[in-house]
Amino acid sequence: MTAALALRGLVVGHGGAPVLHGVSFEVDEGSVVALVGGNGAGKTTLLRTVSGLLTPTAGTVHLHGRDLARVGVEDRVRAGLAQVPEGRGVITELTIEENLRLGGLWRGDPADLRAALAEMEELFEPLARRRTSLGHQLSGGERQMLAIARALVARPRVLLLDEPSLGLAPLVVAQIMRVLRELCDRTGLTVLLAEQNVAGALSVADRGVVLGLGEVVADRPAAALAQDETLRHAYLGF
Known part of the structure; x- marks a missing residue:
């Protein structure tokens, strides 16, 4: 391999x-x-x-x-290359959707970003249910899912x-x-x-x-x- x-x-x-x-x-x-x-x-x-x-x-x-x-x-x-550090580095003042969009800021294709966001909500269903919730309102598990999903939005x-x-x-x-x-x-x-x-x-x-x-x-x-x-x-x- x-x-x-x-x-x-x-x-x-x-x-x-x-x-x-x-x-x-x-x-x-x-x-x-x-x-x-x-x-x-x-x-x-x-x-x-x-x-x-x-x-x-x-x-x-x-x-x-x-x-x-x-x-x-x-x-x-x-x-x-993408990294999710220890400690679930979510921006707590932003919503789930806003955190996810940060992961794709450097991507130039809006359609590609929308597709990536939809894929993350499919993979992590709790995020889809609470997309407008602020980071500080999430459980520890939801924050970890969000941190991983934000990294994956960049399609590493x-x-x-x-x-x-x-x-x-x-x-x-x-x-x-x-x-x-x-x-x-x-x-x-x-x-x-x-x-x-x-x-x-x-x-x-x-x-x-x-x-x-x-x-x-x-x-x-x-x-x-x-x-x-x-x-x-x-x-x-x-």
Whole structure:
């Protein structure tokens, strides 16, 4: 398969202290890769490096074969990369529809934007019911759906998700995971999913990459990781 995202020897630090130590792996086009590990493993640092918010001191990031070393955040978005950060970054003073439109601001075709908005309301039915509700009126699950939908309105080729299940009810988590899997299978979307909910992430992932103290401990098919008792007890917490 073709790699949508390829990381090679990434070294990244905060304040001079390395957080990632030569991280390398690939995310195949149209697949879901679960990036798992405990607090402090380096998951968020890695996603922020891919999206351009952090600069590596060594190593490379390639998006569909394009070296992103000198590509800024906005140009990475235009190249097909989107990130949903931890914390459900919804603008609470705006309505659901206004938040969604922000995700497609740079798109030049109004008809394409309307089609993208309609698709998000079909995928996330609670958003369609409450399109005029303000962000602060939404439940945690609805805010997470909105944050993901806003990123998807830009029609990215690669989506980075940081802890999307954090603080959500199991039924909401299952719905979000199902939608992501459906999109990958139907549209060829590629997802790199950083999660502490390891069982949930591996249940929809094709592969799992385990980070431990900034290093890749394992990179295997998701089902194989879920069955590896040694890794589960040492790094995955279930």
